[in-house]
Amino acid sequence: MLNFEELYEKYATDVLRVSYFYLGDRQKAEDVCQDVFVRLMTNAPELEEGREKAWLLKVALNRCRDLWRGAWLKRVVLGSPVFETIPAPDETSRRDEEEVMMAAIHRLPAAFREAILLYYYQGYGIGEIAEMLELPEGTISSRLSRARKKLEEILKEEGVVQ
Numbered sequence: 001m002l003n004f005e006e007l008y009e010k011y012a013t014d015v016l017r018v019s020y021f022y023l024g025d026r027q028k029a030e031d032v033c034q035d036v037f038v039r040l041m042t043n044a045p046e047l048e049e050g051r052e053k054a055w056l057l058k059v060a061l062n063r064c065r066d067l068w069r070g071a072w073l074k075r076v077v078l079g080s081p082v083f084e085t086i087p088a089p090d091e092t093s094r095r096d097e098e099e100v101m102m103a104a105i106h107r108l109p110a111a112f113r114e115a116i117l118l119y120y121y122q123g124y125g126i127g128e129i130a131e132m133l134e135l136p137e138g139t140i141s142s143r144l145s146r147a148r149k150k151l152e153e154i155l156k157e158e159g160v161v162q
Contacts, residue, residue, distance in 0.1 A: 002052060004037075004040065004041055007037075007040065007052055007056070008037055010052075010053075011052065011053050011056050012033060012037065014053060014056070014057065014122070015032075015033045015036050015037075015056050015057065015060045016029055016030065016033045017121070018057055018060050018061065018064075018117060018118075018121075018122065019032040019033055019060050019063075019064055021105075021117050021121060022060075022061065022064040022113065022114070022117065023064055023067060024102075024106055028067060032060055032063045032064055032067065033060070035063055036056055036059045036060045036063065037056075039059055040056065040059075054124075054128065054131070054132045057118070057122065057132065058132050058133070061114060061133075065110060100155070100158060100160055101151075101155075103158075104151050104154040104155055104158065104160075105117075105151065107154050108147055108150055108151065108154075109150075111143055112143055112146060112147035112150060113147075114133070114143075115129065115140060115143040115144050115147055116144070116147050116151075118132070119144055126140045126141055126144070
């Protein structure tokens with residue numbers, strides 16, 4: 001098993017990205033990231049080899065959910081840039097599309113947002129997401145399907161798709 005420093009070095013960026021994507025606020029995402037690794041250090045859980053990232057992301061998502069439920073964060077976050085993958089200035093149309101998609105994703109219910117985040121942005125399979133969130137695979141498949149339909153509705157409202 002990797003030690004604390006190795007886990008931080010290897011996964012801190014992923015935890016920060018997931019938290020930022022979920023919350024849309026860099027400072028709050030950094031706080032969540034710090035909290036996740038403090039919990040790792042203080043609780044010293046027995047992590048299964050190869051499952052460290054899943055544990056860290058699960059703790060991060062739980063912490064983000066707690067923050068999101070807070071009354072001061074109930075608003076929809078629009079126009080947030082996507083992680084550090086902001087395109088170069090000459091790719092304006094791509095950046096605009098990503099910002100529109102980010103805004104649409106932030107309008108989704110939390111359960112749909114999580115499924116989209118883990119599947120499309122973190123590259124987890126349905127089985128892995130089901131295990132991470134402790135839900136049946138059918139539930140994850142259903143959430144992804146509903147999330148895609150809802151995203152299409154939102155993008156139609158915005159006039160992005162026909």
